[in-house]
Amino acid sequence: MNVLRFSDLCDEGRARGRRVFIRADLNVPQDEAGNITEDTRIRASVPCIQLALAGGAAVRVTSHLGRPTEGVFRPEASLAPVAKRLSELLGRPVPLKQDWVAGVDIQPGEVVLLENCRLNKGEKKNDPVLARKMAALCDIFVHDAFGTAHRAEASTYGIAQYAKIACAGPLLAAEIDAITKALANPRRPLVAIVAGSKVSTKLTILQALAAKVDQMVVGGGIANTFLLAAGMPIGKSLAEPGLVGQARSVIEAMKARGAEVPIPTDVVVAKTFAADAPATVKAAADVAPDDLILDIGPQTARKLARQLKAAGTIVWNGPVGVFEFDAFAHGTETIARAIAESDAFSIAGGGDTLAAIAKYGIEKDVGYISTGGGAFLEMLEGKTLPALEILAQRASG
Ligand code: ADP
Numbered sequence: 001m002n003v004l005r006f007s008d009l010c011d012e013g014r015a016r017g018r019r020v021f022i023r024a025d026l027n028v029p030q031d032e033a034g035n036i037t038e039d040t041r042i043r044a045s046v047p048c049i050q051l052a053l054a055g056g057a058a059v060r061v062t063s064h065l066g067r068p069t070e071g072v073f074r075p076e077a078s079l080a081p082v083a084k085r086l087s088e089l090l091g092r093p094v095p096l097k098q099d100w101v102a103g104v105d106i107q108p109g110e111v112v113l114l115e116n117c118r119l120n121k122g123e124k125k126n127d128p129v130l131a132r133k134m135a136a137l138c139d140i141f142v143h144d145a146f147g148t149a150h151r152a153e154a155s156t157y158g159i160a161q162y163a164k165i166a167c168a169g170p171l172l173a174a175e176i177d178a179i180t181k182a183l184a185n186p187r188r189p190l191v192a193i194v195a196g197s198k199v200s201t202k203l204t205i206l207q208a209l210a211a212k213v214d215q216m217v218v219g220g221g222i223a224n225t226f227l228l229a230a231g232m233p234i235g236k237s238l239a240e241p242g243l244v245g246q247a248r249s250v251i252e253a254m255k256a257r258g259a260e261v262p263i264p265t266d267v268v269v270a271k272t273f274a275a276d277a278p279a280t281v282k283a284a285a286d287v288a289p290d291d292l293i294l295d296i297g298p299q300t301a302r303k304l305a306r307q308l309k310a311a312g313t314i315v316w317n318g319p320v321g322v323f324e325f326d327a328f329a330h331g332t333e334t335i336a337r338a339i340a341e342s343d344a345f346s347i348a349g350g351g352d353t354l355a356a357i358a359k360y361g362i363e364k365d366v367g368y369i370s371t372g373g374g375a376f377l378e379m380l381e382g383k384t385l386p387a388l389e390i391l392a393q394r395a396s397g
């Protein structure tokens, strides 16, 4: 995907003395008192801001936080805690500006945070009047909020349409590069793990990847639906019988290309869905009518681990079992460790997948961890994200 890159503009000295507007994703989780409980997104946004400051720009940064009602300010919607954390990370003051659409006064070498952009009327609907006003605040618009790239809003789309220059920030560029490296021209074999709770939420991904990957590892509730498609017993396990036909067509599409969907040969079952439910390992063929399959079995996990270690590229979305319960976490842990130990280029994304990566502490051993939940999944589906589409359009026009 051909987009202008902010790092290139900075290298060419084109940000010096310019008004730069960065759309970041600083939408962090907070506790009831407003304390930030997890600051990954703020830390991920720092390199772009530093690049702009080092490049001699006057830097405006904004983000959404939560889902406030447009036009209605409530303290919990404020980016104030984010401004504080950002200022600690940058080692300099980061003033927070309210009512900024009409303009803020700052000098090159300074940075300000513009209050929650979702408080502006017209943000969600990508209102052209609001977008033009925001575009007028800058010489260069930098999109660095991959997590929002699948939505066309005023601060993610309209502003890119109307700004003098619109480009991708380093985080957005890294996301594009990693996903392109994994899917456009991957080192083979390319192995995808598509797991998690439901086929319905991942059906388009399964179908899109079925045309590309050499092995598609299914796990979790998704594997249960595939087991059903293969005529295996699944007892009372989470599955979507209505999607058995779709699962079968994925298996057929893969087979026709000489690729495969390895279906679990053994599983871990329980009689109830609970952290303390006794866990039993069984052959997949022996699942009883009152069993719940809550994880892949050790034999299946070992076989998958071998395949992952031999892979050239790995794409991972979704835990293969109920990893929140330790007794049913072994499959996900084995997969996570195999990915960490593999020489393959690996890319992972998804809310629960990131939680699993953090649980096993393998962050540093994954090639790339996507910061975008929905945006990452849509990229895997092969969709062109609106925010990227407009940046590409601006780069070519
Ligand atoms: P992600 O957020 O990474 O995209 P999903 O939201 O699709 O992943 O799926 C994660 C959830 O799936 C986890 O909460 C996990 O407990 C659940 N899950 C995994 N395997 C099973 C299973 N066999 N039965 C029920 N739920 C499962």
Ligand code: MG
Residues within 6 Å of the ligand: 350, 351, 352
């Ligand atoms: Mg999830």
